[in-house]
Structures are given as structure tokens and as C-alpha cells.
Amino acid sequence: MCAVRGLTKTYPAVRGRRGVPATPEVRATDDVTLDIRRGEIFGLLGPNGAGKSTLVRQLTGLMRPDSGSVEILGHDIVRHPERASRILAYLGQESSALDELTVSLAAETTGRLRGLAVRRARAERDDVLDELGLAPLAGRPLKKLSGGQRRLACFAAALVGERPLLVLDEPTTGMDPVARRAVWSAVDRRRAEHGSTVLLVTHNVIEAETVLDRVAVLDRGRVIACDTPAGLKEQVAGEVRVDLVWREAAPLHVPEVAALHDRVVESGRRWTLRLAPEEARTVVATVTGGAAFAALDDFTLATPSLEDVYLALGGAVRQGLVKA
Amino acid sequence: MSVVPADVLPGGALAVEGTAPEAAELGPRARMWPSLAAVYRAQLSRARVARIPLLFVATFQSIGIMILMRGVVDGGGEAQAVVAGSAVLVVAFVALNLLAQYFGQLRASGGLDHYATLPVPPAAVVLGAAGAYASFTVPGTVVTAVFGCALFGLPLANLWILIAVIPLAGAALAGLGAALGLLAPRPELATLLGQLGMSAALLLGVLPPERMPEAVRLARDLLPSTYGVEAFARTFGPHPDWARVLGDLAVCGGVGVLSLAVATWAYRRAAVR
Known part of the structure; x- marks a missing residue:
């Protein structure tokens, strides 16, 4: 339903002025090609500055790409950016347009600006606020709510005036588990009833793993992997992660421990290793058995998560760049 | 957490989708007047939350200026200019200064994205x-x-002219404020321009023009708020020249149409980058 081909956007270099350092040309999205299918929850995962928001702005018609095409439900969004607003609902990271409105008025106004008549907008507003458990807060201005509640109110506004595609930029930031569950069950209900599609921007890997059907991993404007979360995890399935936490310092006088030293990622007292299962078992046996045990505070053994995949892929790219 | 597999969805024709290039029906477009009414109502409600203290400031500022000028001005045409200028200054403070700040901040914080991703005509938002x-x-x-009328002993009979002065001067100054806020490259600059615009309305509008040097008088003629002030001031006389009042108001209206058109263009430009 949403086909992206060769999408490229370069921010021009900015010349430095007094007090403002120059920034070089940045390729925010670099030849991005994606296919989002109808009815799926598709995720964009990547670190800050990976180009997720730039990509989303181009998909929602807020930004013109330098080259490439975006087609949503058969409409060319690059040529007709104004059509995007009639196909999709966008939840951005900023709520400043709604901040001083009450929850109820924010939802109603957004519905009316999506072309609903007054009565319809009010009916949908009431339904959505009830569905998300926001009815008790309906009369409060968004500004006076906590971060998570405000986010939920913005999400409510995005749902009034049904759209076949929901583009959500980090929708659950700051939310408590109850609010988060309300968001995902609202999304699921729209999927089941209307076949709605969701494009989700996130850097919460745990959430990505549980809600996404497919995920594209972005790094420096490029899609470095795109698959189901399980499919991506298979790429590093041969490895397990071993975390060792030492009481004070690692007992480097133990030869087995010293031999591991150049393979660990060290952060304070914590050592993280990625090993084949057999090797991991040996390491755990060594540190829990011999002389090293006295220095050991805690250890964990875990199968790879999406975070490991992400780090493994990201790491590979960075090494590649250094070589070039 | 997602419990609905993608392939049991209604019309779940995942595989054949590529072969059906027919474009889907678009959602409705929001029409001009209903969306204008919705934006107006939402903006008006913000007053309750955020703007009431500032409205007091605007009013007290004007009242304070009139009390100050009471010692300098001794009735007659000058008093009329002071009262009219102070009244229109409230319009300049809110419509020009505060609106420039609002749009400047909205643009800088990315709040315009909210409106830009709704099918609403830009003119309705502005x-x-x-x-x-x-x-x-x-x-x-x-x-x-x-x-002011009570303070300077002016007649209240023709105050109904405010029904025309406020919307027309309001249109001219709000259009200017919106355009400045949307065109300023940084929010601080929008605030600065709004403040300068208001200071100009204060200095050039409230002080009686007879005492100004020629160059300042020219600047005064270029400021849209001046025509609102003049129209209002003329109605205090015993036999107001209604043709000239109408002329002044027409200038306000013309500037209003023009500046709102510029603001709408600036909004479009700011919304899609």
C-alpha cells in the first residue's frame, strides 16, 4: 500500500558564522526503498540522527525529497503532497499546536480539520476518548497533563477521523504501561475492523520486538536491514550474549579471563560478550568455577534481542566506513 | 502484543496488491468555513488558558499611557488622538505582537506539522x-x-465605530503579525519584530501627530494602525467627516486583505519545506 523507491534527501552544507560552526552536507535519507503492506505494523528503527524523522516527513508530504518516489494507496505523494493529509493521520513528536487546548477540544478540532461535520467529530471524539480512557481528563488542557498523558491525548487526536494509514512518530514516549496497552489495543482494533496500516518510528527495541510485523533498520539514512523481528534475529541466531558483572575489577590475573579481555565490550564493571552457545557455556563454567568466581558479582546469559541485531548491524556498518 | 495476523484482515489481499494499481479513494477535504470556525474556536479557547494575564497587561498599559498623557495634553484634538491611539494600541499588542510570537514559536517547534498534515485550507488556519x-x-x-473618554471628557456617543475599527485594524495588524511570525527565520526574531511593530504603533499612534517632525510623520502614514487610530479619532468631533472615516477604514481593510494573503502564502511556505 505504500511503496518507496530510491528516496534521497540531502541537507545542504551550512557555512559557519560567528558562534555557529559550519556543518557539512548531510545525506539524511540515502536511496531508501521500502514496501509497506496493507494491514501491517511496520517499524522504522534506528538511533538518533539515523534519518527516521526525515524519512517520515517525506512520506507524509511535509518535505520534498531530492529524488525518488513515494506512492501511498496509488497516490503519488511526491507530486501531490497535499493528498497525504487525506490518506494518513500523522502523530508527530511535537504537541505545541495542541498544548493549550483541552483534551476534548484538541480531538474535536483535529477531527473537524480532517473534514468531519461537527456532530460526527464530537461522536468520534467521545468514542476515542472513552476507548483510550481519557474521558476523565477531557476538560483539562494538554499543557497541564503529564508527558505520557499528553502523548496519549495527541494520539487520540490522531485517531479522530479514520485514516487507512497511521504514521506514529514514537507514540508511546513517556507513557505508563496502562496507556501503552491502550495505544496498542486501539491500533489492533483498527487493524481488525478496517485493515488500517501503521508506520511506527521507534528506538524502543523492546516495543519494536513485541508490536511490529516487520521492521526496517536505518543507519545514516540507509536501510541496512528489513525483515520481521524474528527474521532479523536469525541473522545473529548463532550467538548468545553473556554479561559478566565484577565486584570491583576483572581478575585479569586469571588466564582464562585475561584471554577474553580483547573480545569484550566493557562498561564499568560490566563485560558484555557475544559468543557461540558452546563457547558461552565454557566461559560461564570458567567464571563460576575457578579463581574468577570470587571476583564475580553477577552474570546473565541471554538469547539475542532486536537490540543485539541492531548493534551487530550498526557495528558492521561503522567498521565498513572506517575501512573506506 | 499485536494479536491480529496481517493475512486475516478484511480485504487482506496482500499478494495481489501489486497488481491492483487503482488509486484508493481520498478522505474528505476540510471545507473553508467549517475549518475556519474550528480553528477560530480552538484559538479562542486558548485565551482562557494562556492569554488572560496578557490581555490585562495590554489594557493596563494603554490606561497607564493615557493617565501619563493627561498631564501633557489639554483636551481637544490631541486628547482625541491619545484616546484613539491607546485603544488601537491594545489591538496592536495582541494582534500584531502576540500573534507574531505565536506563529514564530509554532513554526520553530514543529507545531505547524500538525496543521500541515490535515486537509485544511491554509487560509483557514491563518x-x-x-x-x-x-x-x-x-x-x-x-x-x-x-x-479614556471619561478621563478626557470626550463623548461616548460614537464609540459604536469600534465595531468597525477593531475587526479592520485587527485584520491589518493580525495579518502583519502572522506574516512576520511565519517569515522570521528564528522565533526570537519573530518576537523582536512583533515587539518593534508594537512599539511603532505606540510611539506613532498615541502621540499627537502635530508635534512630530516630517520624517516621523511619513513613517506614521506607512503604519496600518495609524488609519485605525485616525478613523476612531475623527468620530469624537461634534460633526465627524464620515467619508474620511470610511476612507481610513478602507485602508485598514485593504492592508488587512493584503497582509493576510501574504501570511497565507508564508504559511504554505513554512508548512512544506
């Missing part, structure tokens, strides 16, 4: 906000005008 800000000024302007 006119709705400008109209709401012009409406905020009504109580302050009326209070200032009545207080």
Missing part, C-alpha cells in the same frame, strides 16, 4: 488564528476607550 487574536482585543479596547 484567518482563524488572526480572527481569534483580533477578538481577544475586544474587551481591552472597549475598556480603554470608555476609560
Whole structure:
């Protein structure tokens, strides 16, 4: 339903002025090609500055790409950016347009600006606020709510005036588990009833793993992997992660421990290793058995998560760049 | 957490989708007047939350200026200019200064994205906000005008002209404020321009023009608020020249149309980058 081909956007270099350092040309999205299918929850995962928001702005018609095409439900969004607003609902990271409105008025106004008549907008507003458990807060201005509640109110506004595609930029930031569950069950209900599609921007890997059907991993404007979360995890399935936490310092006088030293990622007292299962078992046996045990505070053994995949892929790219 | 597999969805024709290039039906477009009304209502409600203290400031500022000028001005045409200028200054404070700040901040914080991803005509957003800000000024302007008339002993009979002065001067100044806020490259600059615009309206509008040097008088003629002030001031006389009042108001209206058109263009430009 949403086909992206060769999408490229370069921010021009900015010349430095007094007090403002120059920034070089940045390729925010670099030849991005994606296919989002109808009815799926598709995720964009990547670190800050990976180009997720730039990509989303181009998909929602807020930004013109330098080259490439975006087609949503058969409409060319690059040529007709104004059509995007009639196909999709966008939840951005900023709520400043709604901040001083009450929850109820924010939802109603957004519905009316999506072309609903007054009565319809009010009916949908009431339904959505009830569905998300926001009815008790309906009369409060968004500004006076906590971060998570405000986010939920913005999400409510995005749902009034049904759209076949929901583009959500980090929708659950700051939310408590109850609010988060309300968001995902609202999304699921729209999927089941209307076949709605969701494009989700996130850097919460745990959430990505549980809600996404497919995920594209972005790094420096490029899609470095795109698959189901399980499919991506298979790429590093041969490895397990071993975390060792030492009481004070690692007992480097133990030869087995010293031999591991150049393979660990060290952060304070914590050592993280990625090993084949057999090797991991040996390491755990060594540190829990011999002389090293006295220095050991805690250890964990875990199968790879999406975070490991992400780090493994990201790491590979960075090494590649250094070589070039 | 997602429990619905993608392939059991209604019309779940995942595989054949590529072969059906027919474009889906678009959602409705929001029409001009209903969306203008919705934006207007939403903006007006913001007053309750955020703007009431500022409205008091605007009113007290004008009343304070009139009390100060009471010692300098001794009735007659000068008093009329002071009262009219102070009343229109409330409009300049809110419609020009505060609206420029609002749009400047909205643009800088990315808040315009919210409107830009809704199928709403740009003019509805600009006119709705400008109209709401012009409406905020009504109580302050009326209070200032009545207080000024009492202070300087001017007749209250023709105060009804405010019904025309507030919307027309409001349109001109709000349009200018919105355009400045949307065109300023940084929000601080929008605030600065709004403040400067208001200072100009204060200095050039409130002080009687007879005492100004020629160059300043020319600057005064270029400021749209001047025509609102003049139209209002003329109605205090025993036999107002209604043709000239109408002429002044027409200038306000013309500047209003022009500046709101520029603001709408600036909004479009700011919304899609």
C-alpha cells in the first residue's frame, strides 16, 4: 500500500558564522526503498540522527525529497503532497499546536480539520476518548497533563477521523504501561475492523520486538536491514550474549579471563560478550568455577534481542566506513 | 502484543496488491468555513488558558499611557488622538505582537506539522488564528476607550465605530503579525519584530501627530494602525467627516486583505519545506 523507491534527501552544507560552526552536507535519507503492506505494523528503527524523522516527513508530504518516489494507496505523494493529509493521520513528536487546548477540544478540532461535520467529530471524539480512557481528563488542557498523558491525548487526536494509514512518530514516549496497552489495543482494533496500516518510528527495541510485523533498520539514512523481528534475529541466531558483572575489577590475573579481555565490550564493571552457545557455556563454567568466581558479582546469559541485531548491524556498518 | 495476523484482515489481499494499481479513494477535504470556525474556536479557547494575564497587561498599559498623557495634553484634538491611539494600541499588542510570537514559536517547534498534515485550507488556519487574536482585543479596547473618554471628557456617543475599527485594524495588524511570525527565520526574531511593530504603533499612534517632525510623520502614514487610530479619532468631533472615516477604514481593510494573503502564502511556505 505504500511503496518507496530510491528516496534521497540531502541537507545542504551550512557555512559557519560567528558562534555557529559550519556543518557539512548531510545525506539524511540515502536511496531508501521500502514496501509497506496493507494491514501491517511496520517499524522504522534506528538511533538518533539515523534519518527516521526525515524519512517520515517525506512520506507524509511535509518535505520534498531530492529524488525518488513515494506512492501511498496509488497516490503519488511526491507530486501531490497535499493528498497525504487525506490518506494518513500523522502523530508527530511535537504537541505545541495542541498544548493549550483541552483534551476534548484538541480531538474535536483535529477531527473537524480532517473534514468531519461537527456532530460526527464530537461522536468520534467521545468514542476515542472513552476507548483510550481519557474521558476523565477531557476538560483539562494538554499543557497541564503529564508527558505520557499528553502523548496519549495527541494520539487520540490522531485517531479522530479514520485514516487507512497511521504514521506514529514514537507514540508511546513517556507513557505508563496502562496507556501503552491502550495505544496498542486501539491500533489492533483498527487493524481488525478496517485493515488500517501503521508506520511506527521507534528506538524502543523492546516495543519494536513485541508490536511490529516487520521492521526496517536505518543507519545514516540507509536501510541496512528489513525483515520481521524474528527474521532479523536469525541473522545473529548463532550467538548468545553473556554479561559478566565484577565486584570491583576483572581478575585479569586469571588466564582464562585475561584471554577474553580483547573480545569484550566493557562498561564499568560490566563485560558484555557475544559468543557461540558452546563457547558461552565454557566461559560461564570458567567464571563460576575457578579463581574468577570470587571476583564475580553477577552474570546473565541471554538469547539475542532486536537490540543485539541492531548493534551487530550498526557495528558492521561503522567498521565498513572506517575501512573506506 | 499485536494479536491480529496481517493475512486475516478484511480485504487482506496482500499478494495481489501489486497488481491492483487503482488509486484508493481520498478522505474528505476540510471545507473553508467549517475549518475556519474550528480553528477560530480552538484559538479562542486558548485565551482562557494562556492569554488572560496578557490581555490585562495590554489594557493596563494603554490606561497607564493615557493617565501619563493627561498631564501633557489639554483636551481637544490631541486628547482625541491619545484616546484613539491607546485603544488601537491594545489591538496592536495582541494582534500584531502576540500573534507574531505565536506563529514564530509554532513554526520553530514543529507545531505547524500538525496543521500541515490535515486537509485544511491554509487560509483557514491563518484567518482563524488572526480572527481569534483580533477578538481577544475586544474587551481591552472597549475598556480603554470608555476609560479614556471619561478621563478626557470626550463623548461616548460614537464609540459604536469600534465595531468597525477593531475587526479592520485587527485584520491589518493580525495579518502583519502572522506574516512576520511565519517569515522570521528564528522565533526570537519573530518576537523582536512583533515587539518593534508594537512599539511603532505606540510611539506613532498615541502621540499627537502635530508635534512630530516630517520624517516621523511619513513613517506614521506607512503604519496600518495609524488609519485605525485616525478613523476612531475623527468620530469624537461634534460633526465627524464620515467619508474620511470610511476612507481610513478602507485602508485598514485593504492592508488587512493584503497582509493576510501574504501570511497565507508564508504559511504554505513554512508548512512544506
